[in-house]
Amino acid sequence: MTQPERSRNAAGEARVVALVSSGRHPVSGRAGRAREDARAVEMGLALAGASLHLAHAGDAEDAALPEYLGMFHGLDGAGGPGELSLLPMAAGDDAVPLLATWLEAYGANLVLTGQRAECGEGSGLLPYLLAERLGWAVATGVAAIEHCEGDRITVLQALPQGQRRRLEVRLPCLLCVDGVAPMPRQSAFGPSRRGRVEAVTNVTAEPDTLQAAWQWQPARARPKRLKVVKSTNARDRFKAAAAKSAASGGQVLTDLSSDEAAQKLIDYLRAEKVLPAVQPGEEGQPSA
Amino acid sequence: MLQTLLPILIFAALAVGAAGAVRRIRLWRQGRRTPMRWHRLVLMPKRYLNDLHHVVARDKAIAHTHVATAGGFVAAMALALVVHGFGWHNPILGGLLLAASLCMFIGALAVNRRRIDPPAKLSKGPWQRLSKSLLAYSVGMFLVSLPLVGVAPTLLGGGVLALILLALVAWGLAEMLIGMGWGGPMKHAFAGSFHLAFHRRPERFDDQHRDVAHDVHRGSRSTALFPLDLTAKTLGVEKPADFQWEQLLGFDACVQCGRCQSVCPAYAAGQPLNPKKLIQDMVVGMAGGSDARYAGSGYPGIEVGKHHGGPSDAIVPQLVEAQTLWACTTCRACVEECPMMIEHVDAIVDMRRFITLERGETPEKGAAAIDNLIATDNPGGLDNASRLDWAADLDIPRIQQRPEGVDVLLWLGDGAFDMRNQRTLRALVKILRAGGVDFAVLGDEERDSGDVARRLGDEATFQRLAERNIATLSRYRFQRIVTADPHSFHVLGREYGAFGGDYVVKHHSTFIAELFDAGRLSVKAAEPGETVTYHDPCYLGRYNGEFAAPRQVLAALGVEVAEMERSGYRSRCCGGGGGAALSDVPGKARIPDMRMEDVRETGATTVAVACPQCTAMLEGVVEPRPQVKDLAELVAAALVEPSAAPTARTSTEAPEEVPA
Numbered sequence: 037m038t039q040p041e042r043s044r045n046a047a048g049e050a051r052v053v054a055l056v057s058s059g060r061h062p063v064s065g066r067a068g069r070a071r072e073d074a075r076a077v078e079m080g081l082a083l084a085g086a087s088l089h090l091a092h093a094g095d096a097e098d099a100a101l102p103e104y105l106g107m108f109h110g111l112d113g114a115g116g117p118g119e120l121s122l123l124p125m126a127a128g129d130d131a132v133p134l135l136a137t138w139l140e141a142y143g144a145n146l147v148l149t150g151q152r153a154e155c156g157e158g159s160g161l162l163p164y165l166l167a168e169r170l171g172w173a174v175a176t177g178v179a180a181i182e183h184c185e186g187d188r189i190t191v192l193q194a195l196p197q198g199q200r201r202r203l204e205v206r207l208p209c210l211l212c213v214d215g216v217a218p219m220p221r222q223s224a225f226g227p228s229r230r231g232r233v234e235a236v237t238n239v240t241a242e243p244d245t246l247q248a249a250w251q252w253q254p255a256r257a258r259p260k261r262l263k264v265v266k267s268t269n270a271r272d273r274f275k276a277a278a279a280k281s282a283a284s285g286g287q288v289l290t291d292l293s294s295d296e297a298a299q300k301l302i303d304y305l306r307a308e309k310v311l312p313a314v315q316p317g318e319e320g321q322p323s324a
Numbered sequence: 325m326l327q328t329l330l331p332i333l334i335f336a337a338l339a340v341g342a343a344g345a346v347r348r349i350r351l352w353r354q355g356r357r358t359p360m361r362w363h364r365l366v367l368m369p370k371r372y373l374n375d376l377h378h379v380v381a382r383d384k385a386i387a388h389t390h391v392a393t394a395g396g397f398v399a400a401m402a403l404a405l406v407v408h409g410f411g412w413h414n415p416i417l418g419g420l421l422l423a424a425s426l427c428m429f430i431g432a433l434a435v436n437r438r439r440i441d442p443p444a445k446l447s448k449g450p451w452q453r454l455s456k457s458l459l460a461y462s463v464g465m466f467l468v469s470l471p472l473v474g475v476a477p478t479l480l481g482g483g484v485l486a487l488i489l490l491a492l493v494a495w496g497l498a499e500m501l502i503g504m505g506w507g508g509p510m511k512h513a514f515a516g517s518f519h520l521a522f523h524r525r526p527e528r529f530d531d532q533h534r535d536v537a538h539d540v541h542r543g544s545r546s547t548a549l550f551p552l553d554l555t556a557k558t559l560g561v562e563k564p565a566d567f568q569w570e571q572l573l574g575f576d577a578c579v580q581c582g583r584c585q586s587v588c589p590a591y592a593a594g595q596p597l598n599p600k601k602l603i604q605d606m607v608v609g610m611a612g613g614s615d616a617r618y619a620g621s622g623y624p625g626i627e628v629g630k631h632h633g634g635p636s637d638a639i640v641p642q643l644v645e646a647q648t649l650w651a652c653t654t655c656r657a658c659v660e661e662c663p664m665m666i667e668h669v670d671a672i673v674d675m676r677r678f679i680t681l682e683r684g685e686t687p688e689k690g691a692a693a694i695d696n697l698i699a700t701d702n703p704g705g706l707d708n709a710s711r712l713d714w715a716a717d718l719d720i721p722r723i724q725q726r727p728e729g730v731d732v733l734l735w736l737g738d739g740a741f742d743m744r745n746q747r748t749l750r751a752l753v754k755i756l757r758a759g760g761v762d763f764a765v766l767g768d769e770e771r772d773s774g775d776v777a778r779r780l781g782d783e784a785t786f787q788r789l790a791e792r793n794i795a796t797l798s799r800y801r802f803q804r805i806v807t808a809d810p811h812s813f814h815v816l817g818r819e820y821g822a823f824g825g826d827y828v829v830k831h832h833s834t835f836i837a838e839l840f841d842a843g844r845l846s847v848k849a850a851e852p853g854e855t856v857t858y859h860d861p862c863y864l865g866r867y868n869g870e871f872a873a874p875r876q877v878l879a880a881l882g883v884e885v886a887e888m889e890r891s892g893y894r895s896r897c898c899g900g901g902g903g904a905a906l907s908d909v910p911g912k913a914r915i916p917d918m919r920m921e922d923v924r925e926t927g928a929t930t931v932a933v934a935c936p937q938c939t940a941m942l943e944g945v946v947e948p949r950p951q952v953k954d955l956a957e958l959v960a961a962a963l964v965e966p967s968a969a970p971t972a973r974t975s976t977e978a979p980e981e982v983p984a
Contacts, residue, residue, distance in 0.1 A: 061699040063707050068699055109684045222691040224684030225784040226559050 050184060050207060052084040053139065055149035056092050056120075057156075058100040067099040072150025074220035076213040077107055080148045081221070083181055086111045090120040091138065093131040096235060105231025106223030117230040125241035128248060132162060134241050136169045141238075145208035146189065151176055157247065163212045173209040179216050197279075326468060326486055330408040333490070337497035344505025345514060351610050352515075352576065354635045355569030361522070368521040371529045376520065379663045389434040393458060394513070396428025397500065400465050407472065418472025425466035432458035445582025447600075449619025454499060454509040461496020464489055507611065515576035516664050523665060524550075524570040547656065547867040548818040549673055552783040560677025560781065564609035565635045571671060575606040577664045580620055584658030584668065587890075589897040589919075590651040590904070594912030596623040597651035599658040599668045602644065606671065609633035609643050623648055624911065639675060649675050650687055651909040654779050654902030655862040660893055669902075676781030687907040690780045697785050701771035701792075706741050709768045714746035718753055723764040729801030732756070732763035732835075735816065737809030738772050739936035744943065745808075748936065751960035752808050752832055758963050759844040763806070769796050775811040778819070779902040787823065790815075794825035804828040806835045808956060810863035810935045811901070818868070831864055833934050833955050837873040840880040847962040850882040856958075857886050857928035857950075859919065859942065860895035861935035874934050877955050881962050886926040896922060900937035916941040923950050932958060 054077045059070030069077075080088040090104055101120060108118030121142070123134045139147060152160035167174035179194040187207040192200045194214040205211075265276040289300060305311040381387040403421040406412050432455065439455040442448065468489050504510040523529070527546035552559060561567055567575075584599035585591055591598050601615075601622055608615050608631075616629035626645060633643030640646050649672050658668045680686045686694060696705035712720065723733060734756070739745030756763050774789035793816075805827050807813050817829035830838075839845045858878060864870045871892050878885050890896045899905065899915025920942060923931045933939050934955050942952045 063705060064700045066699050106684065109682065222680075222684035222686060222695075224681055225554070225782070226682035227684070229554075 050084070050146040050189075051089070051142070051144045052080050052087070052146045052148065053089045053091055053142065053144040054080040054104075055135065055147060056090050056100070056104045057150065057153045058092075058094065058098045060154045069100055069103045069220065069223065070150055070154045072152070072213055072215055072217075074104070074107070075215065075217040076148040076150055076211075077104055078220040079178075079181060079211075079213055079217060081107060081111065082218075083184060086116055086118075088118075089142070089144075090118060091123065091135065091142075092120060093123040093125050093129075093134050093241075094127075096122050096124060096233065101233055102228040102231060103223045105233070106225065106228030107221050108227045108231060109224050110221065117232055118227060120231065120233045122233050122235045123239055123241070124235055127156065128243055129241035130244035130247070131241075132165045132169060134239055135162075135166055137239055138236055139166075139170065145187075146184070147172075147208075147210045148178075149210070149212055151212040151214065163210050167210045170208070170210075173205050174212065175203055175205050175209065176212040177214045178211045179214050180218070181211075326490065327411070329490055330468065330493070331411065333494055333497060334405060334409045337494075337501040341501035341503075341505035344502065344507070346505075348505060348507065348511070348515070348576070351635075352518075352569050352573045354565045354610065355567045355572040356565075358568055358570065364521045364526070367529070368517055371520040371523075372517065375529045376516075376663060376665065379661070379665070382661075385434070389431050389438070391431075392427050393431030393435060396424050396426075396431055396462065397458075399424035400428055400462070401500070404465060404469075407469065413472055415473050418469055421469045422466055422473065425462045425469065428458065429462035429466065432462050443582070444621060445586045445600075447580035447582065447618070447620035449617070450509050451580060451619065457496055457499035457503075460492045461500055464492030464496050468493060509579075512577055512579040512664070515573060516579070519570075519574045519577040519664065519666075522570050522573060524568060524574070524667065524670070528665060545867070545869050547814070548822070549778060550670065551787070551822045552677060554784055554787065558678070559681040559783070560679070561671075561674040562638050562678045562682065563636050564606060564633065564639065566678075567606075567671070567674065571667070571674075572606070572610050574664070574666045575603050575610065575671075578603045578607070578666060579664060580604065581663065582620065583661040583663065584666075585621060587657040587661050587894065587896075589653060589655060589657065589899060589915045590909070590911070591624065592913070592918060593899070593915045594624045595651040595909045596625050596645060596647050596911075597649075597909075598623050601628075602648065602672070603666055603668065605631065605633065605639075605644050609637070609639055610635055615643075640679060644675070646679060646685065647909050649679070650690075650907035651904065651911070652902055653862070653897045653899055653904040653915070655897035656866045657862070657894070657897065660866050673779065673781060676779075677783055678781070680781035681784060686780055686782070687909075689908065690776075690903050690906040693903070693906055694777055694780060694782050694785055697772055697774075697777050697782075697789065701789065702738050702741060703772060703776055704738070704741050708771070711736060711740045711770060712765065712767050714740065714743075714749065715753065715765075718750065720753060721764040722767050723800045723802065724767070724769075726764050727801070729803075730762050730764045731803045732761055733797075733800070733802035733805045734763050734765045735773075735805050735807035735809070735812050735829075736765060736770060737807055737812040737936065739809055742936060742940065744939060745936040748808055748939065748954040748956050751954065751956040754960045754963065755836060755839070755845065755956060756806075759839040761839070764802075766796065766800070771796070773809075773812040773815040775815045776903050776906070778815070780906070790820055790823045790825070794820060794823055797825065797827070804830055806830050806832055808832040808934075808936065808954070810861045810868070811937065814863045814867050831868075831870055831873070831934070833864070833874040833877055834870060836955065836959055837876040837880070840877065845880075845959070846964050847881055847959065848964050850962065854883065854930065855886050855926070855928045856883045856930045856932050857888055857923055857926045858891065858932045859888070859898065859923070859934075859938055860891055860893075861933070861938050862895065862897050862901055864934055865895055866893055874932070874955055877959060878932060881958060883958075886928050888922045888926055890922060898935075898938040898941035900941040905937070905941065914945075916945050920945040920949050930958075 056073045056077060057070050059068050059073065061068055077090065086108060092101060105118040105120055121138065123138055125131060125134055149163060152158055163174055163176065175191055175193060177194045178191045179200060180192040182190040182192060188204055189207060189209065190202060190204050191211060193203050194216045195201055265273050267273050292300065302311065306313060377387065380390060400421060403417055403424060407417050407421055435455045435458055439452055499508060500510055504514045525546040558566065564572065580600060582600050588597060588599050598621055600620055601618065604618050605615055612634040614629065614632040618628055622628035631643050633639060652672045654669050656669055693703035696703050700706060701708050723730060736749060740749060771789055771793050773793065774786035777789065778786035805816060807829065810831060813829055813831045816827060856878060858874055860871060875885060896919050897915060898919055929950050930953055931942060931950050932955055933942060933952055939952055939954060
């Protein structure tokens with residue numbers, strides 16, 4: 037599980053931080069480790085060993101925090117207790133500036149996190165907003181870290197149907213760990229009890245003004261149309277059941293200028309009705 | 325010459341032996357200290373002569389051999405000290421000394437006969453030597469004492485013969501006295517005596533039981549695991565010095581008789597566990613060194629001599645492989661058989677606690693079950709609100725609707741999520757209705773009792789579940805709890821007491837037997853020709869001493885019970901206890917297959933069970949095999965209920981009692 041050689045490299049070159057959030061159990065709704073965040077911590081522990089640092093923006097009393105700290109076991113070397121920096125904020129505050137300020141102050145250059153929180157807003161946008169604010173690279177759907185040498189890190193990105201894409205990313209960067217990453221280790225009671233949660237006091241949270249302006253309504257579960265596969269062949273039925281909807285009708289565009297690329301994207305989003313349709317008055321205006 | 329050399333020999337052996345004994349006591353005292361209760365030393369003779377002898381006497385030949393040898397030795401040693409040591413050459417004492425030596429000699433002959441072709445369960449090495457040493461001591465002591473009664477006084481004057489005799493006595497004294505202090509086979513007598521006096525479970529020697537009729541093996545019911553202090557610096561046992569000192573003393577008392585090995589289901593299935601080797605490994609860890617000198621059967625599939633340990637070195641994996649600990653089903657067959665009253669299961673759970681709570685290395689499925697218990701209060705990770713789905717049409721009263729209280733709280737256990745066990749529960753509900761029992765269930769407020777979490781070493785999750793269940797139970801009023809799950813029965817009845825939950829808990833077999841006794845159930849006669857055998861669940865029988873009630877129920881049904889060779893307190897485990905079904909350590913055979921073979925040997929067509937785990941394990945055996953039926957199912961199938969049927973119908977007509 038632990039690879040001393042790698043961890044020494046990483047500890048020398050990278051300051052690894054895992055951002056953790058409060059998970060919700062899909063059946064009971066009880067607070068606990070979030071599925072993807074726990075995998076991010078596992079990846080961080082395999083890479084950096086006990087020098088991995090955890091951070092959470094939110095409530096100090098969250099039941100999930102000790103569970104993450106309980107993963108600090110089976111590590112080489114001293115294997116001291118896990119440490120978690122808590123950035124206190126209320127539910128309506130914006131986590132992005134808080135985390136960005138703290139990460140810069142801490143001097144982190146490799147941040148691991150899940151792709152999407154299991155409760156709260158859960159938009160999955162935090163990694164992007166954070167990377168944008170810090171000016172870092174961001175890679176999503178990370179299934180494994182292959183190497184970390186110097187300021188370069190090679191990761192495998194998960195694609196549908198078990199495909200993987202190798203990416204080389206320059207540090208500092210933010211990696212969003214996918215659910216297909218290796219299973220997180222068990223959270224043990226002893227280390228969770230010894231783990232330290234330190235509240236960071238020199239940051240102040242700002243209310244999330246954007247979120248406050250939103251209009252909220254309960255989500256409606258929509259029935260899914262069943263695709264009935266009429267086949268007498270079990271193999272075909274299995275394939276149909278197991279198949280992820282493969283992307284179809286896409287185009288691969290290369291050698292476009294950034295303006296052309298942006299226009300293509302806008303056109304696509306309009307066609308998908310994500311952006312409002314073209315107003316008559318806007319027709320013919322150059323878009324940038 | 326003899327008169328001068330004998331006292332020197334005796335006192336020298338005593339002194340050297342005593343020096344070794346002091347060193348040995350220091351080894352035990354490396355363990356965690358507890359307040360010393362010196363007055364318990366007084367209890368030792370009674371515990372030895374009564375409780376220990378009861379266990380040894382299960383094998384009459386060995387008991388007689390041991391009485392002759394040990395009794396003869398103790399008498400001969402005491403007399404020799406007076407006669408030869410202090411030189412009081414009294415002919416009467418001499419005669420007694422001759423008689424004691426003779427008695428020991430006869431015992432030693434029996435020991436030697438057993439050692440000619442020793443059974444596989446016995447350890448060899450020094451233990452083979454001991455049989456010869458016993459002969460040497462008894463023969464030597466007899467012959468050197470002959471002059472005391474005036475026989476052959478001149479014969480012993482000769483130098484060569486006297487030297488030979490002295491050598492025999494010296495050999496005997498070296499084995500018996502020096503070996504006792506310095507870790508030879510006779511160590512068992514020295515450590516065993518102290519172990520009996522300072523045993524960690526003094527209740528095991530307590531004969532004052534309320535219900536003796538139900539339980540002939542009275543003392544063995546001290547079976548609740550000890551609570552763990554969750555604020556301690558390290559949790560569980562990492563190294564031998566983390567054991568309580570009484571436990572280390574207990575390990576040292578082992579005689580390597582191998583009774584535990586011959587009853588261990590995991591050992592028989594070829595899984596890497598041998599209780600005897602485990603205890604010897606603990607001794608190796610306590611004293612420091614390697615297991616190369618162990619002269620008995622090892623763990624199946626693990627070579628002897630490759631492991632080593634020390635009092636302050638981690639046990640797993642240098643001394644014992646984790647697989648060994650996870651193979652245990654906590655069936656307590658070894659503890660029940662052990663003539664030295666060693667507590668193997670406590671030791672295994674102590675070491676599991678460290679692995680789970682500190683290292684987080686519970687076997688994968690066990691860890692998943694613990695995570696589910698934390699998140700959903702049941703090991704399957706299922707919605708607790710679905711606990712009563714199987715009873716949607718049964719209209720079972722909820723205790724929440726009965727603030728005035730009920731007679732019986734029916735504890736469902738996690739079998740409520742298992743489709744096979746749901747049939748048992750439905751049968752039990754039918755019986756309760758037929759018997760006119762006032763009962764109710766907790767519904768989705770019931771949580772797992774914590775049995776699996778605790779046996780997997782997760783004391784933190786167990787205590788959390790226990791506290792929550794106790795808080796829930798404190799809100800409702802009921803006379804007693806009835807459950808069809810012996811694991812819940814044991815945990816609720818015996819282990820919740822330490823956390824402030826004291827309840828009258830009855831297993832459904834006991835409760836049904838009471839209903840029969842009270843004449844509240846009427847059943848039709850059993851079909852002739854069908855033979856039934858009964859499989860005692862460990863947590864009902866060995867853990868709680870309930871052997872009689874299930875048999876009473878079967879007798880009330882009028883079925884013929886063909887007992888298995890291993891039944892009652894010697895019942896063989898189904899392989900499903902202690903989280904062993906989750907850790908699933910590979911072996912050469914499956915434990916339930918072996919148990920089904922026991923069933924087949926009786927010629928029974930049905931095996932009656934009384935535990936959801938046993939049902940699941942035994943039904944997992946491939947067909948064709950005898951059918952597996954819970955006692956409740958057998959009773960429900962035989963019920964004749966002329967009056968109960970209409971009442972059941974009226975209750976289904978009351979629709980307001982059906983909140984799903």
